Amino acid sequence: xxxxVIATTFGVSMDPGLWTLFSYVAAGRAVATTPKFDAWxxxxxRVAAERRFFHWELAFPEVFFDxxxxxxxxxxxxDAVIGNPPYVxxxxxxxxxxxxxxxxxxxxxxxADLFVYFIAQGLHLLRRGGHLAYISSxxxxxxxxxxxxxAYLREKVAVESLVDLGDNRVFADAPDxxxxxxxxxxxxxxxxxxxxxxxxxxxxGLQDFAGRVPAKLAPVAIYNQxxxxxxxxxxEERRVFQKLLAAGRPLGEVVGEQMxxxxxxxxxxxxxxxxxxxxxxxxxxPANAAILKPLLRGEDLRPWYxxxxxxxxxxxxxxxxxxSYPAVKAYLEQFRSQLEPRPTDWDxxxxxxxxxxxxxxxxxxxxxxxxxxxxxQPKIVWPDIxxxxxxSWNETGSFVNDKGFIAIIPDPSxxxxxxxxxxxxxxxxxxVPLGERAGSxxxxxxxxFISLLPIPDPPPAEREALGTLxxxxxxxxxxxxxxxxxxQHRILxxxxxxxxxxxxxxxxxxxxxxxxxxxxxHKVFKRTIPPKARDGWEEWFAEQCAAHQAAxxxxxxHETALNARVYALFALTPAEVALIERRTKYPYGEV
Numbered sequence: 001x002x003x004x005v006i007a008t009t010f011g012v013s014m015d016p017g018l019w020t021l022f023s024y025v026a027a028g029r030a031v032a033t034t035p036k037f038d039a040w041x042x043x044x045x046r047v048a049a050e051r052r053f054f055h056w057e058l059a060f061p062e063v064f065f066d067x068x069x070x071x072x073x074x075x076x077x078x079d080a081v082i083g084n085p086p087y088v089x090x091x092x093x094x095x096x097x098x099x100x101x102x103x104x105x106x107x108x109x110x111x112a113d114l115f116v117y118f119i120a121q122g123l124h125l126l127r128r129g130g131h132l133a134y135i136s137s138x139x140x141x142x143x144x145x146x147x148x149x150x151a152y153l154r155e156k157v158a159v160e161s162l163v164d165l166g167d168n169r170v171f172a173d174a175p176d177x178x179x180x181x182x183x184x185x186x187x188x189x190x191x192x193x194x195x196x197x198x199x200x201x202x203x204x205g206l207q208d209f210a211g212r213v214p215a216k217l218a219p220v221a222i223y224n225q226x227x228x229x230x231x232x233x234x235x236e237e238r239r240v241f242q243k244l245l246a247a248g249r250p251l252g253e254v255v256g257e258q259m260x261x262x263x264x265x266x267x268x269x270x271x272x273x274x275x276x277x278x279x280x281x282x283x284x285x286p287a288n289a290a291i292l293k294p295l296l297r298g299e300d301l302r303p304w305y306x307x308x309x310x311x312x313x314x315x316x317x318x319x320x321x322x323x324s325y326p327a328v329k330a331y332l333e334q335f336r337s338q339l340e341p342r343p344t345d346w347d348x349x350x351x352x353x354x355x356x357x358x359x360x361x362x363x364x365x366x367x368x369x370x371x372x373x374x375x376x377q378p379k380i381v382w383p384d385i386x387x388x389x390x391x392s393w394n395e396t397g398s399f400v401n402d403k404g405f406i407a408i409i410p411d412p413s414x415x416x417x418x419x420x421x422x423x424x425x426x427x428x429x430x431x432v433p434l435g436e437r438a439g440s441x442x443x444x445x446x447x448x449f450i451s452l453l454p455i456p457d458p459p460p461a462e463r464e465a466l467g468t469l470x471x472x473x474x475x476x477x478x479x480x481x482x483x484x485x486x487x488q489h490r491i492l493x494x495x496x497x498x499x500x501x502x503x504x505x506x507x508x509x510x511x512x513x514x515x516x517x518x519x520x521x522h523k524v525f526k527r528t529i530p531p532k533a534r535d536g537w538e539e540w541f542a543e544q545c546a547a548h549q550a551a552x553x554x555x556x557x558h559e560t561a562l563n564a565r566v567y568a569l570f571a572l573t574p575a576e577v578a579l580i581e582r583r584t585k586y587p588y589g590e591v
Contacts, residue, residue: 075127075128076127077128077130080126081122081131085118086115086118090111090112104116104117104120110145111145119140129187130186138165138180141164142430142431144448150225153222157187161181162198163181163217165200165206166199166436168200191223195220196219198213198217199232202435218234228430244425244570247454248456249457250453251451251454252447252452254409258408259406260374262402262403263399263401264366265401269335271315271365272295272311273331274312278310288327291314292315294312295313295400296398297400297403305477317364317368320364329363339362341360341366375397375398378395379394382405387436387440388590389418391419392477412474416469417455421584423566425584427445428584430450430453432449439585458569462565466562469561484509495527514541517541560588
């Protein structure tokens with residue numbers, strides 16, 4: 001009978017007459033079946049065999065029914081449900097989503113991962129007062145798909161404790177999973193619901209876990225958490241965050257929702273080319289320049305500036321007349337077998353926001369990019385993942401790959417606000433944390449989170465001052481980057497060896513002293529500066545380092561002034577500023 005219920009949910013058709021037959025079977029009455037009923041039963045059994053349904057009420061009737069077969073009411077269910085739900089992304093759940101929407105409407109969201117429904121199912125299986133304890137991904141704390149889950153837990157369930165294990169590599173076979181242990185009680189929460197929370201940072205390790213957790217647990221209010229994302233910080237930290245949010249309009253509203261993801265090509269090795277390939281295509285036919293766009297990757301988007309590594313995008317968007325660009329078509333032909341569209345490329349188009357369903361031509365990038373003209377406008381760009389603020393101004397018409405985002409903002413004062421410490425504090429509260437690197441937490445800056453950042457409305461004079469500061473820092477950061485490139489080129493041209501490039505230390509030459517620089521030259525190029533030339537090279541190297549330091553000092557001074565102005569815009573007290581400064585660890589003047 002339970003197979004019947006599940007199978008009909010998955011779409012096995014049944015007319016009203018069969019419902020009558022089912023009621024007779026459910027009542028234990030003998031019935032004469034018909035060919036139509038037999039066909040329906042065969043369908044049910046087939047689906048049940050394929051899906052391997054497990055029926056808790058049938059497997060454990062004593063848990064849900066009394067000795068007379070009557071439901072136990074609030075006493076029905078298990079005392080405890082404990083588990084580690086599987087990690088299955090929503091892209092693999094398309095066939096099951098209609099069932100999830102019906103079975104778990106309180107937490108359903110079309111892009112939710114499977115463990116969200118495991119939480120709901122676990123709660124369904126508990127008796128009133130029973131406990132659920134899961135170790136699962138901590139992404140539900142911030143991810144957009146878990147908004148209904150957070151609301152449900154806040155309003156309908158008693159949250160007893162939450163231990164965020166962070167980036168401590170709990171599962172050796174899943175190093176990129178950041179788990180959390182959630183303990184819930186199936187009960188009506190108190191009006192002022194508070195949970196015990198503990199957060200482990202990378203490097204702490206989990207030795208003597210049972211002994212250390214009690215010392216780390218601290219009360220965190222649940223009743224007043226924002227369903228757009230939960231914060232596990234102390235109440236003062238959350239109060240400052242709420243004050244910041246209340247002091248400005250969401251960025252998405254300020255820019256009229258003109259925020260876009262970078263371009264998904266479908267095959268980067270075909271559509272992203274270097275400077276030499278770009279130049280050959282343009283020499284072959286100058287008309288090709290119209291569809292060759294300067295390209296920035298997420299890693300090229302730095303604080304205040306963008307690195308230019310000479311990458312170009314062959315932007316063959318939907319509907320292009322490829323025969324008008326024969327040299328480009330000939331270049332792409334070498335990748336044709338990899339570029340030919342497959343049925344799944346358009347059958348699953350609904351899984352890719354911004355893409356139009358329907359097949360594309362083999363020479364077209366897979367992303368429809370209806371907003372492509374936005375890349376040509378003055379804009380603010382930022383990377384998907386970062387551990388410090390990396391917003392910057394771009395007016396060169398550069399495109400961005402799918403590891404970056406853009407917002408059409410003609411006002412540089414907004415860049416100043418976005419690059420401020422106050423807004424990075426908001427990022428740390430809104431965006432999904434992805435574990436630590438070099439002692440700093442990385443955050444995933446999807447537009448769904450960045451659109452919530454608060455933008456205050458300064459008086460005209462203050463807006464002009466902020467914009468002037470933003471452009472001044474931008475100019476200094478670009479000049480410092482030009483110095484980096486010029487010095488790197490000189491090292492390669494005068495001291496390098498054919499076929500060898502700079503290593504990381506020589507690329508960041510300004511972090512070395514002269515002796516360390518010489519040692520790296522010898523390590524990479526097997527070159528030693530002759531004693532007669534050493535004084536000249538030491539003087540030159542010192543000049544480059546001094547120029548770098550001067551540029552950095554100017555950036556630090558401007559950033560210090562800028563942050564003071566932004567703190568004032570939000571009317572923050574000295575204590576609140578101190579809290580933000582403690583919470584945001586990065587130094588000013590970062591490269």
